Amino acid sequence: MPTTTEITFRYATREDLPSIVALLADDEKGKTREEFTDPLPDAYYQAFDAMQSQSTEALPNKYLLAVQDADIVGCLQLTLIAGLSRRGQLRAQIEGVRVSSKVRGQKIGEKLITHSISISKSLGAVLVQFTTDKTRKDAHRFYERLGFEASHEGMKMRLD
Template sequence: MSSPTNVTFRYATRDDLPAIVALLADDEKGKTREELTDPLPNAYYAAFDAMASQSTATLPNQYLLACQGTDIVGCLQLTLIAGLSRRGQLRAQIEGVRISSQVRSQKIGEKLILESVSISKLLGAALVQFTTDKTRKDAHRFYQRLGFVASHEGMKMALNAD
């Protein structure tokens, strides 16, 4: 793989789904949540298509990719959300941040997060928010080093039938 200084960014296409799912599964939690098969389950394609149908130029809901040459080495989902709270401020939501285990500790994650923050600012977002699992202590330190503050307690409720 190329050196981390050669990282470029682009939005994902449908053809990138196998690489994205591989990144999502390349993680202690993701390997139990994702289904990395060939071919991929149709659910991933349906979700990508749903995201694309919700996405606009000013309110994107897309996967941002970090690439070294033609290799996809990182990803995150960036969604801009219009809302009424905070006097109608636009906010950016980051989800599914993953960096390939082959290139971790090369500042690619930092560059990817900073690129998503830059995009969010350019599109008028007043804040960037995300959740991170409470057990990911290294990730917490990483995000705090980048200037994020653990200002809220996040909660989730699984709605699965099983």
Template sequence: MNFRKAHREDLAMIVRLLADDELGSGRERYEEPLPEEYYQAFDAMEAQAGNQILLAIEDKTIIGCIQLTIIAGLARQGMKRAQIEGVRIDKNFRGQGIGEALFKEAIAIAKAEKCGLVQLTTDKQRDGAHRFYEKLGFSASHEGMKLIF
């Protein structure tokens, strides 16, 4: 397995991963052709420094993804932080340590970017994900809130 930054031509496989779970199936539109909104969003991410989707690749097949965004800020004495979102592992490859390896790679990038912390939000319905994140050393230190339009 290796890791690389996503390219525009990877979008269909990324959206397939995002849509392939109980919550994602109601949020995403994995269809042919892929809706233009995904390409616009990817182009906007590419234009934003420090925003990327990191892929786990096995035999030229995308088996996992994670969005990593480096955020500059004033709080905590100007500390940069890394935000993780959109974590998915192909259902045929779960339980093989791929998620852990993908997280370690994302955390290594965050450290190289001199971030002081890595943060994420996770849906309250994802009990298995909560246990996984805690196993990696994350703690539920804050209550997350969202305003959805």
């Protein structure tokens, strides 16, 4: 992997799915949840197509990629959500933040989050939110260092 620090950002295309799934699986929790095989399971392509169909310029639901040289080294899903709460304020939801284990420590995650916040602000969002697993203590410190606070308790229910 490259050791330069120049990072560019772009939204993912369908052709990027193998790289994205590789990043999602390059993680202690992702190893048990993802299926990084060749070929990828159709479910990933179907999910990407569904995201694209929900996405508009004003309310994106896209994967944002961090690219170093020609390599995809980080990703996150950025979704802008219109709602009625908080007087109809637009909010941004971040999910699936990953940085390749080969380049961690180069502030790529920080740059990726900062860029997603800039996009969110430019589209009118007034709040950025996400969930993070309670066991990810290093991630919690990272997000707090970036100015996030643990203001809510999240809950999930598996439906399968």
